[in-house]
Amino acid sequence: xxxxxxxxxxxxxxxxxxxxxxSTGRGxxxxxxxxxxxxxxxxxxxxxxTSQAVALVTAELAANAVTHGRTPGRDFRLTLxxxxxxxxxxxxVTDTRPKDRPRDPAAEPAAPDAPSGRGLLLVAAxxxxxxxEVRDTYTKTVWADLTLDGPPVLPx
Numbered sequence: 001x002x003x004x005x006x007x008x009x010x011x012x013x014x015x016x017x018x019x020x021x022x023s024t025g026r027g028x029x030x031x032x033x034x035x036x037x038x039x040x041x042x043x044x045x046x047x048x049x050t051s052q053a054v055a056l057v058t059a060e061l062a063a064n065a066v067t068h069g070r071t072p073g074r075d076f077r078l079t080l081x082x083x084x085x086x087x088x089x090x091x092x093v094t095d096t097r098p099k100d101r102p103r104d105p106a107a108e109p110a111a112p113d114a115p116s117g118r119g120l121l122l123v124a125a126x127x128x129x130x131x132x133e134v135r136d137t138y139t140k141t142v143w144a145d146l147t148l149d150g151p152p153v154l155p156x
Contacts, residue, residue, distance in 0.1 A: 016079060016081045016082075017035075017038040017079065018077060018079045018080075019031075021076055021077070023065065023071075023074060023095070025066065027062070027066065027075070028059065028062035028063045028066045029059075031062035032055050032059040035054050035055060035058040035078065035080055035091065036055050039054055039089070042082055044089075044149070048149045049149055050146060050149045053146050053147075054080075054089060056122060056126060057091050057123050057144050057146060060119040060122055060123055061091060061123065061142050062076065064095075064119060064142065065094075065095035065142075068095075068097065070096070071095075074096040076093060076094060076095045077092075077093070077094040077139075078093055079091075079094070080092075087148050088145040088146055088148060090143055090146075091143065091144050091146065092141050092142070093142050093143075094139050094141040094142075095139065098140040123144050128145045128146065128147055130142070130143060130145070
């Protein structure tokens, strides 16, 4: 007789990719390259719209983490989560400045002659949705969900 508390189904594992990178320009560039490489390992072609959008969004979020979320001596973290049941891949960048939340680019647009301040407009344009979460007292995570072109081949 089986115990009612024992599950006979194997647990479902959602693959994810997580890496800590230095809060430098080099770390931000590496984040973009690693994101595209990981997508390719999951079956999303380099030249696909998804791969190009993830590269752009990762570059912007990583650059923001390095520029605005940097604490000397502390790294930032890149996480990719394929969520095929929702038809998206989530890009998360976690930095060490939880009190410095990103501005809503639609509510506070950059001045036309400003040299920066438009990156989150790109994120909003490419992402199905995006947001910011403070999950602990030491970090904040800015995330974006991007539409998958087709179902990726995910490792089990």
